[in-house]
Structures are given as structure tokens and as C-alpha cells.
Amino acid sequence: MSGDRTTMLAHLRGSIERVETHSDTYAPDRVPLGHAEADAALKGGLARGALHEVFCEGRQSAAATGFIAGLARRISPDRPLLWIRQDFAERETGALAMSGWNELGLDPRGLVTVRAPDVETALCTTADALACDALGGVVLESFGESRQFDLVASRKLTLAARGSGVTALLLRVAAMPTASTAETRWIVRSAHSPPGNAWQVWGAPMLDAQLVRNRHGPNGQWIMEWKSDECVFREATYAQPVPATAAHRPPAAAAHAQRRAG
Template sequence: MPSSSEVTLAALRKAISGLDPDVPGRGADLFQFGVPALDAALGGGLACGALHEIYARAAQDEAAASGFGLALALRAAHGRSILWARQDLVDVEAGGLYGDGLAAFGADPKRLLVVRARDPTGVLRAAAEAARCAALGAALVEIWSEPKALDLKASRRLALAAGVSGVTVVMIRLGASPAPSAATSRWSVSASASTPLEANAPGRPAFDAALLRHRAGLGPRTWRVEWDRDRASFEFAPLSRAVVSVPAHGPAAADAGAPWRRAG
């Protein structure tokens, strides 16, 4: 009798095998943030068909890291489907995905395939399947802490699979510190104060994104950007006032319109 993990993987293979690979956007070497100066600093953008890592700078920045990762995946996917593999512990520690919030962020829930696994090994298996499926636009991977299963060899396997298929893999690291990997770029992300909209309405999601490493040899640097859901693009956000830290799990976090909410 097959194990539950084998049944889950079989279902995942069946789901992604039904996707249409012949969608415009395949074959691009780079995907862009949508901010000309930022993209120019990155040599035109970030590599498609590669592994990119995003670390939450602190515990209160977990939602920001996930939001930044989702935004990168949306940029890389060019309208194609995205597979999101999450460890169950991420839901417990950082909050579960929320459909209305995802839609408000600009992510069409119909284009998201969400896979949940109990342990890091299960998440990595799902990520490997996604990285090999050329019909996907991107794969998001969320793993909690620093499991032994996610070593340099595991990251190399993901990077190699992504390079063959052209699927961009964005790995979101929560509760972890930067470590050696095969990632093409590595980022540290924290939440930032957004610019209020008309009538003092809540502003767009804002991030302080620090580039820690880039295989092209680019030096560390930091940008402050906001996410425009209508254009599905980033843009620079000038800092007009002091940044105030936001409670990680308090009412302010809930009011910010994050596409995930704390469960339990």
C-alpha cells in the first residue's frame, strides 16, 4: 500500500501535468522588478529558471518576506500558474494563507497550486516536482528554521532542475539565518512604512529589500520598494517619515491587508 506522501506526490504530478506549457512568457532569460533603476543595477533583472532565496530579517518580518517572495514569483510567472509549497509549521508560526488577501495582493487564487507538507523533506519533494515542470511559471517554497534536509546539495538539485525547465524557484526562509546555497540571489527583507493613499487610506505593501548575494558579483545594497497590485509591479517608495516597527501578530499586522492571517 502506498504511503500518504506517495499518494500526495502522485496527486501533485497529476495536477501539474494538466497545465498548458504553451503560454507566452516562456523563454525569457530575466524577469524584472519593474523599476528601471533597480533592474539596471541588477544587470537587467533577476534570472529566470534559477533559485532565489529570501530571508525574513526578524521574526516580525515573516509576512513581509512571504509577500516579497510572492511578488517576485508573480513577476517571474508572467501570468502562468504558481505552485506554493509550505511546511505545516509555517502556518503555525507565521500564519496561514488567506484567499481574499491573496486576491487583494494581486495574486489570482485560481493560478495558485498550494501544497502543504508536514516536514521539510515533503516540502522539498514537492518543490523538486515543481522545479521540473516547465508548465509552471514559478514555484514558491516556504520552510521553517534550518532543517538538515535543506543543505547545499538539496539547493543544488533545485537550482539544476530550475535551470533545465526554466521554472523560477523562490525559496522563503523563515526563522533562519543566511547560509551557503546554490541560490543565484539572496535577499534579506523587512517590512517598511508605506505611503498613505488618498483620504489617508492604508498604503501599498512596502519592503526594505537588501541584496545579500548575487552570482554575477554585485555588491550588497538595499532598496525600499512598494508593490503595486494593479500593475503587478514594484516601484520606488521615497521615505518621507520615520519607520515605526509594526507588531508581528497584533491588530496593526491584520489591518495591513497581508495575504495571510494567523490561524488558531
């Protein structure tokens, strides 16, 4: 029994070493998002069969959910998407609305949701799901900080995604980024709609998407529109960035804002 365990550990160490040693020569299949500047930074588009992370503040969960749903649609439009949600995430942000899913141009029939009681179960379920190459992608959504999302867990998900070719998408709400083997890491917020009356400016969802980690290219920040009819990201016709909240500004700016408020 001990011999089998030693062999398994040696195999896992070898796989991890190959991920880390050959990451620069790894050439995954890529799918364009449709946003020219973002696709250029991504060397042609988002990598399939890889791990990608999306972070957001708690109040920005709807924007990040729409963004990650759009990524999943671009990656694999013809295969089912498995969305694994930590129970606490659903209590904090609400259930996924199929009416909203449909308004984004996505087919609710291709979405399968799984509720996990805790982070450990969610991670194990995600790793198991990534082994199923019938899926187009697997989303793991969690809320808040969690020590379970460490480098070891990230490596396991990366290996599983590469082994099957199924893309892993992590949605981390109200959490801070930590070390990982993710191909990309995004921070997403909603962006301003064009000025005018609500009935006049109603249109494509506007997203402030910041690429803060890109293993094979530069980082960047863009105001994107999600075109529901085409299911593609485009350059925003009205690109007005959203000011950072006091908690996310540099310390001097935050202190100045606090003094003015007082």
C-alpha cells in the same frame, strides 16, 4: 545495478560541475521588477529558471510572503504558481489568505498550495515540481533552522530549475542563511508608511528589501512599493528605513541598547 548507480552519480557530478564552472557565463532570461536601481543591480531583472532565496525574521513573514508573491507574479504572470509549505510554517505564520492575495492584485485561481509534513518531503516535492515546465514558478516555504537546507539540496534545486526553466523561490522564515547555489538572496522586512492618519496614508505595501547575494552584480538595499494595480515594484515615494532590532545590530550597539533599557 551498481553500474547504473555509478553512471547516475557521474552524471550528477558532471551537472554540478557545469553549474559551478560556468556560472559566470550562464545567461538566463531576466524579467524586470520595475524598480530601476534593483533592476540595474540585477543586470536587467530577476533571472528565470534559477534559484532565489528570501529570508526574514519570524514577525516579518507577512512582508516576505508579499515580496516573494510579487517576484513570482513578475516572473510568470500567465502560468500557475505552486506554493509548497512545511506544516510547521503554517502553524507559526497562518494560512495564505486569498483575500490578501487578491488585494495584492494577484489571481488566486493561479495559485496551488501543497502542505508537506516535514522539510525532507518539502524539498523532494519542490524538486519534482520544478521538473514540470507547465508551472511558472515554485515557492518552498519553511520555518526555522533546518540542516536539510544544505549545499547539496541547493544544487539539486538549481539543476532542476535550469533544466526546466521553472523558477525556484525559497522563503526561509526565522532562519539564518547558509552556503547555497542561489542566484540571489534577499532579506526582507516591512518598511514605514508615510506619516499621517491611517485613512490618509493607506496605499501600496512598503518593503525594505536588502539584496545580500547577487551572483552577477552588486548588492544593494531599497525601500520598495508594490503597486497592486500594475503588479510591479516601484521606488518608494516615502523611503524611511526601519531600525534594526537589538538582536540584529552590531554587538556594541546591541549592548548600548540593552544598558539603556535597563
